[in-house]
Amino acid sequence: MTPVRRVVSLVPSLTEAVAAEAPDLLVGATDWCTHPADLDLVRIGGTKNPDVAAIAALRPDLVIANEEENRAPDLAALRAAGLRVQVTEIRSLDQAFGELDQLLTAVCGLPRPGWLDEAERAWAALPRPTRHRTAVVPIWRRPWMVLGRDTFAGDLLRRLGVRHLQAEHPDRYPAIPLPELRAAAPELVVLPDEPYRFTAEDGPEAFPGIPAALLSGRHLTWYGPSLAEAPRVLAAQLAAARTY
Template sequence: MKKILAILILISAACNAGEPAPKRIVSLAPSITRSIYQLEAGASLAGVTIYCPAQAKDKEKIGTLLEPNIEKIVALRPDLVIATKEGNRPETVRRLNELGIPVYTMESFDNFEAICNGFIALGKRIGRQEQANAIVEQSRRRVEQVRKKSKAHRRSRVFWQVGAQPLFTVSHHSFVNDFIELAGGINIFADLKSRYPQVSREAVLHADPDVIILVAMGDVTENEAQKWKNFKPGRTGKIVTLNNTVFTDPAPASFAEGLEIISRILHE
């Protein structure tokens, strides 16, 4: 009986072990690369995109998020390519699959909890589940601290701008909405159907935000800030420009850091 029990335990462990941890990973997005380094798996990276973080400067470059070089990827002999559903083109994933290269695609994230679940799944897939669980646990604590503190403050109305010509913002379908809501703000366009809806300047003015946040728009950011200063929200409210990657990087620790920044903007 003991022998049978031991065999069953071994079989169960083998089944739960899942796929072996990859040793040659190609990342198709900067956010994926950052997550892999956070999971202490940077040594497994065989290739990254040209806009990946400084940690990966010595890694082989395989092109951009939207235009990866398939031939370069194949030449690197990866045992896993990691893509994003939102950032990478479906035809890229399809072509890699046709060539027999395993591809793990990360889903789009609607909120902080989805980010945590996706990060844990990534950690499990690359053999870093313990590290992923620890990072998520710590990040959840940080987020909860901000959420509790926000209850003591008045809720500011926020316009979050991510594009200039035309204007784009975020709805509750994007994880970015949680930066606003969990920090104690109100997203003035939360109810729109698209994840990143296009809006007019008139619609923004009609919604009368207390705070305007301009995020990751490069050279046009300062020009946009100057434009808003000519209108009521710019004269009576607060205009903030943010270029930190934590606001575009769907990972638990990055989200927690970004949320702390937004909380200070709204309440200090």
């Protein structure tokens, strides 16, 4: 198999993960790949609408993607253009650790990164919650969409003592009317700042009387170097929940 010397990333988390170890490998990334901030790469469109011709013109040895963030037709078009595409599936913390190790070491041929060991230690050191607060976890509004079953962010919250009330919903990101979310009587509403940028002025007002925790979306949904500090950051933000 051709050694990996040129990589195009279609996933912000994976862009950061590769850049932290071997930035020279990266030749292209999406418009949403914002970390590290000083990354100077050819931009090839969004995660959902990558420019296949522009990617092919970069002559990558590897295109890295994710089964949730990237669309199957786009990945099929890249393969039809003769490109090697590595698709990750990350729906839990343990799966994230395994997929990152596989991608960086076995696929890209890099040494196992120290931040990955640090992240595993940080999450393993979390005390087991004695109880779980119930929560709704919106990720969008107009319409309101929330975390459902089988999600990476849901697994992180569970480890931090938060059980979201739609965890058994048949959809992974269901659209649920706001009155129904309120009627579920959560103890907490968790509002990340991505993909929708919830703020104190845009979200908590929809859940009067319910404490709201404003969370860093990067620490809740990204699987990369941010995982090492995510337990500390998210735990502090959850502890700061208040009624607005």
